[in-house]
Amino acid sequence: xxxxxxxxxxxxxxxxxxxxxxxxxxxxxxxxxxxxxxxxxxxxxxxxxxxxxxxxxxxxxxxxxxxxxxxxxxxxxxxxxxxxxxxxxxxxxxxxxxxxxxxxxxxxxxxxxxxxxxxxxxxxxxxxxxxxxxxxxxxxxxxxxxxxxxxxxxxxxxxxxxxxxxxxxxxxxxxxxxxxxxxxxxxxxxxxxxxxxxxxxxxxxxxxxxxxxxxxxxxxxxxxxxxxxxxxxxxxxxxxxxxxxxxxxxxxxxxxxxxxxxxxxxxxxxxxxxxxxxxxxxxxxxxxxxxxxxxxxxxxxxxxxxxxxxxxxxxxxxxxxxxxxxxxxxxxxxxxxxxxxxxxxxxxxxxxxxxxxxxxxxxxxxxxxxxxxxxxxxxxxxxxxxxxxxxxxxxxxxxxxxxxxxxxxxxxxxxxxxxxxxxxxxxxxxx
Amino acid sequence: xxxxxxxxxxxxxxxxxxxxxxxxxxxxxxxxxxxxxxxxxxxxxxxxxxxxxxxxxxxxxxxxxxxxxxxxxxxxxxxxxxxxxxxxxxxxxxxxxxxxxxxxxxxxxxxxxxxxxxxxxxxxxxxxxxxxxxxxxxxxxxxxxxxxxxxxxxxxxxxxxxxxxxxxxxxxxxxxxxxxxxxxxxxxxxxxxxxxxxxxxxxxxxxxxxxxxxxxxxxxxxxxxxxxxxxxxxxxxxxxxxxxxxxxxxxxxxxxxxxxxxxxxxxxxxxxxxxxxxxxxxxxxxxxxxxxxxxxxxxxxxxxxxxxxxxxxxxxxxxxxxxxxxxxxxxxxxxxxxxxxxxxxxxxxxxxxxxxxxxxxxxxxxxxxxxxxxxxxxxxxxxxxxxxxxxxxxxxxxxxxxxxxxxxxxxxxxxxxxxxxxxxxxxxxxx
Numbered sequence: 001x002x003x004x005x006x007x008x009x010x011x012x013x014x015x016x017x018x019x020x021x022x023x024x025x026x027x028x029x030x031x032x033x034x035x036x037x038x039x040x041x042x043x044x045x046x047x048x049x050x051x052x053x054x055x056x057x058x059x060x061x062x063x064x065x066x067x068x069x070x071x072x073x074x075x076x077x078x079x080x081x082x083x084x085x086x087x088x089x090x091x092x093x094x095x096x097x098x099x100x101x102x103x104x105x106x107x108x109x110x111x112x113x114x115x116x117x118x119x120x121x122x123x124x125x126x127x128x129x130x131x132x133x134x135x136x137x138x139x140x141x142x143x144x145x146x147x148x149x150x151x152x153x154x155x156x157x158x159x160x161x162x163x164x165x166x167x168x169x170x171x172x173x174x175x176x177x178x179x180x181x182x183x184x185x186x187x188x189x190x191x192x193x194x195x196x197x198x199x200x201x202x203x204x205x206x207x208x209x210x211x212x213x214x215x216x217x218x219x220x221x222x223x224x225x226x227x228x229x230x231x232x233x234x235x236x237x238x239x240x241x242x243x244x245x246x247x248x249x250x251x252x253x254x255x256x257x258x259x260x261x262x263x264x265x266x267x268x269x270x271x272x273x274x275x276x277x278x279x280x281x282x283x284x285x286x287x288x289x290x291x292x293x294x295x296x297x298x299x300x301x302x303x304x305x306x307x308x309x310x311x312x313x314x315x316x317x318x319x320x321x322x323x324x325x326x327x328x329x330x331x332x333x334x335x336x337x338x339x340x341x342x343x344x345x346x347x348x349x350x351x352x353x354x355x356x357x358x359x360x361x362x363x364x365x366x367x368x369x370x371x372x373x374x375x376x377x378x379x380x381x382x383x384x385x386x387x388x389x390x391x392x393x394x395x396x397x398x399x400x401x402x403x404x405x406x407x408x409x410x411x412x413x414x415x416x417x418x419x420x421x422x423x424x425x426x427x428x429x430x431x
Numbered sequence: 432x433x434x435x436x437x438x439x440x441x442x443x444x445x446x447x448x449x450x451x452x453x454x455x456x457x458x459x460x461x462x463x464x465x466x467x468x469x470x471x472x473x474x475x476x477x478x479x480x481x482x483x484x485x486x487x488x489x490x491x492x493x494x495x496x497x498x499x500x501x502x503x504x505x506x507x508x509x510x511x512x513x514x515x516x517x518x519x520x521x522x523x524x525x526x527x528x529x530x531x532x533x534x535x536x537x538x539x540x541x542x543x544x545x546x547x548x549x550x551x552x553x554x555x556x557x558x559x560x561x562x563x564x565x566x567x568x569x570x571x572x573x574x575x576x577x578x579x580x581x582x583x584x585x586x587x588x589x590x591x592x593x594x595x596x597x598x599x600x601x602x603x604x605x606x607x608x609x610x611x612x613x614x615x616x617x618x619x620x621x622x623x624x625x626x627x628x629x630x631x632x633x634x635x636x637x638x639x640x641x642x643x644x645x646x647x648x649x650x651x652x653x654x655x656x657x658x659x660x661x662x663x664x665x666x667x668x669x670x671x672x673x674x675x676x677x678x679x680x681x682x683x684x685x686x687x688x689x690x691x692x693x694x695x696x697x698x699x700x701x702x703x704x705x706x707x708x709x710x711x712x713x714x715x716x717x718x719x720x721x722x723x724x725x726x727x728x729x730x731x732x733x734x735x736x737x738x739x740x741x742x743x744x745x746x747x748x749x750x751x752x753x754x755x756x757x758x759x760x761x762x763x764x765x766x767x768x769x770x771x772x773x774x775x776x777x778x779x780x781x782x783x784x785x786x787x788x789x790x791x792x793x794x795x796x797x798x799x800x801x802x803x804x805x806x807x808x809x810x811x812x813x814x815x816x817x818x819x820x821x822x823x824x825x826x827x828x829x830x831x832x833x834x835x836x837x838x839x840x841x842x843x844x845x846x847x848x849x850x851x852x853x854x855x856x857x858x859x860x861x862x
Contacts, residue, residue, distance in 0.1 A: 022723055026579055033578055033762055129576065135724035137576020144575070145560065145568020147464055148457055148744030275730060278709055285728075292453055293566035293741035296731035297716075299706060306723035313579030321760040329752040329759070331464055 004039035011080035012045035018305025104130035135307030149290030153253035160282035198227035206250030245277035345404030356421035442511035443476035449736025535561035566738030580721030584684035591713030629658035637681030676708035776835030781859035787852035
């Protein structure tokens with residue numbers, strides 16, 4: 001039997017236990033498929049006493065992360081502690097020591113990824129299939145399956161918590177808070193769900209995908225992010241009437257090979273019949289449009305120990321399959337500092353605008369005039385009966401308009417006497 | 432600059448021209464991504480005069496396939512002539528000469544794949560990303576992204592021609608022949624569409640996927656195949672009423688690691704809200720269910736020079752990325768002769784049964800009695816007004832039943848006096 005790939009695991013929580021379980025249960029299959037076994041040699045975690053749902057690893061579990069990182073026997077390190085620090089430091093130390101690293105830590109990568117890749121010496125890889133889309137083999141699809149393509153665009157539902165909440169709001173007509181409470185009750189949302197519902201987690205993931213696809217040093221701070229907290233049952237009712245679904249999308253696109261890249265995260269109206277629009281509950285789906293391949297879509301479970309351990313193990317197997325600890329043939333380095341982003345005000349898309357206005361003659365004329373003055377033309381309009389004594393909700397869908405113009409128009413509309421509430425904005429994506 | 436991967440192309444039709452175009456237009460991107468250029472050194476085709484929609488290749492085009500195969504400069508051969516022979520002979524000669532082969536030829540692979548893989552000496556790979564699902568990087572997803580999983584099942588829409596026809600029949604209420612004529616007019620169906628509409632092409636592809644996923648020598652002859660020619664507008668109307676879509680599915684599954692594999696192709700009712708049910712027009716989508724990853728789905732264009740050239744180029748790039756012409760780390764060998772298939776009569780699924788029966792008292796009782804005697808229980812039934820003077824169409828959806836029992840029941844029903852036409856059978860798949 002050839003020598004095993006010796007692996008050290010840092011971070012022994014729910015996901016870590018899933019990885020231990022998979023490496024144990026599928027040990028034979030894994031060894032057969034990569035030509036040598038993957039051997040879990042050490043585990044480091046602050047908590048060495050809690051019983052986890054996996055085989056007994058008492059003999060290799062300790063709180064000695066330094067020892068693990070310094071162990072010359074360890075070929076590769078799995079980082080599953082999450083967050084920026086100390087994860088970043090551990091990953092950098094492992095790479096500098098010539099060990100490859102497998103991580104699911106999208107927050108760390110979206111802030112420090114390019115620097116960490118640059119710090120890795122030849123022979124040490126930083127692999128992160130588990131960081132985006134859970135078990136969906138997306139990083140490999142981009143790196144290998146679509147290798148000959150110029151990527152034109154990515155649109156992704158990459159956060160299961162928010163997709164569950166949106167699916168519930170749509171199906172049950174409930175408010176955001178109720179849907180969130182249900183997600184928490186089912187274990188689909190954290191006690192503090194802020195980073196999910198405000199779009200940050202989606203932005204972490206779209207930053208990674210955009211950096212990989214466009215080979216630019218795109219990080220979390222470069223991305224305009226809007227969350228789902230302000231959506232109301234009214235929005236879902238109007239979206240349905242207009243034959244749309246509402247999804248939290250991460251979007252990255254570039255119109256020409258050397259043109260600027262547009263990256264953003266926002267709740268978005270999608271045609272009800274589109275595949276992305278149909279993605280239910282906690283599932284993830286990512287559409288990648290390449291030239292010449294055209295649109296392709298990848299769907300699966302975006303989180304949880306099962307999906308994540310599948311992705312982590314695929315990275316370990318790629319390392320194990322390389323003879324003599326060579327690097328696997330993946331191109332996951334991002335040129336540090338190289339960046340050409342489209343200013344947010346230059347973005348052109350269609351808009352869903354919700355206004356609360358005085359319901360009297362002249363109101364629509366006032367709204368239309370402001371929009372017209374800012375080069376925004378209206379594609380459709382809905383106004384139903386009155387909601388309060390004197391005010392009415394008006395929904396407008398615009399034709400493609402420039403974000404800068406829309407912001408200017410909204411500024412002007414806020415100042416109108418007929419306007420009674422802060423206008424609410426969603427983007428619209430046609431297929 | 433490192434030495435290029437020298438490639439010979441056999442078969443210079445529509446797809447071949449697409450590959451030439453892509454290798455030319457993305458030459459720089461390809462060389463950068465795999466660390467060395469891919470150089471198209473020779474093209475062989477019987478037709479050396481027709482002008483193709485690609486850069487001028489007069490200098491390297493000839494009808495001398497033998498010369499191409501014997502050329503020691505050629506590292507890898509692209510086979511794009513299709514069909515069994517002479518494709519098989521060319522591929523075998525190339526492999527035996529130590530050249531890797533990239534092919535889109537699912538028919539050849541579904542008949543001879545395992546033998547060809549076995550004939551390939553160390554260092555020569557047989558890659559076929561383009562043979563299933565066009566540009567969808569599916570073979571790599573199974574081989575690498577899902578490498579740690581035990582695959583439990585595959586369900587795929589892998590023939591764009593039939594999916595276009597079914598989509599039209601559903602949307603327009605037209606008959607099979609009209610939808611086929613439209614597919615031909617648009618270039619989505621061949622002048623002779625037999626192998627598409629009778630399910631053979633789908634069976635070729637599901638044979639390849641099943642062999643890869645279950646590591647068994649599953650070939651085209653092992654698969655029970657039903658086509659879409661007998662579907663009527665009535666079936667689509669009833670499917671809609673029952674909230675189903677009708678898709679031509681290739682299915683392969685295995686309940687336990689060493690259990691028998693069930694492989695079949697048939698038009699199938701799928702829940703209208705399922706992603707597979709929503710796949711429109713000429714698109715392909717394949718759902719792969721793995722343990723532990725759960726269900727994943729892959730979607731994209733399944734045919735045409737653009738999608739196919741993307742897949743062919745990804746295989747060439749995998750070869751080029753290997754230093755010293757080593758094999759890329761893919762496990763695409765099938766153990767010749769190893770096979771454990773579930774007998775078709777043991778398959779258990781739900782059924783859609785369409786009968787034309789005499790519309791008089793006692794008819795339903797007669798049908799129900801035969802079904803009951805064969806352990807088939809009815810989940811729902813539809814019967815609308817009379818279609819002919821005395822006959823009525825009856826649709827039954829069964830609970831899960833054994834195929835052998837269903838065939839026995841249909842045999843008995845054919846003999847009933849009340850039965851006026853050959854019963855028509857579709858399978859039903861829940862999500």
